[in-house]
Amino acid sequence: MTKEAILELENRLYSAIKECDLQALDELLHQDLLFVSPTGEVITKEIDLKTYRDGLLKVVELLPMIDDLHIIDDTAIVTLTMALKGYYNGQLFEAKYRYIRFWKHTTEGIKVIGGSGTQIAI
Structure with a gap:
């Protein structure tokens, strides 16, 4: 696991989100994923994929900026x-x-x- 590999995966994730690419999202997200949304809801992989599958979320612009990236053993932590x-x-x-x-x-x-x-504030 390298920082370059994680940055490449982050870019694949951004593309999958913007393109509603369910196959790529399925490949990138772990089966036991847990994510806390901006509303405080705990999202599983299935809930996340259903959001895209049902057309509830359509991203037209996505501008990421990585703030920090740390690798600890077999885990990478990214803030952006x-x-x-x-x-x-x-x-x-x-x-x-x-x-x-x-x-x-x-x-x-x-x-x-x-x-x-x-x-956060714009």
């Missing part, structure tokens, strides 16, 4: 700031978020195992 613009449940949104994401090297490869996001 991301400006997002899109539609959620048909409603336009535009906001800036701070995320923390955890990538872990598993027998199936490096996967997102958890994270959290919160809205």
Whole structure:
């Protein structure tokens, strides 16, 4: 596991989010993923994929900026700031978020195992 590999995976994740690529999201997210959304809801992999599958979330602009990246044994911790613009449940949104994401090297490869996001001032 290298910083370059994690940055490449982060970029794949951004593309998958923007393109609603369910196959890529399925490959990148661990089966036991837990993510705390900006509303405080705990999201599983299935809930996340269903959001895209049902067309509830459509991201039209995604501008990430990695703040920090640490590798500890077989786990990488990424903090980033991301400006997002899109539609959620048909409603336009535009906001800036701070995320923390955890990538872990598993027998199936490096996967997102958890994270959290919160809205911050633009």
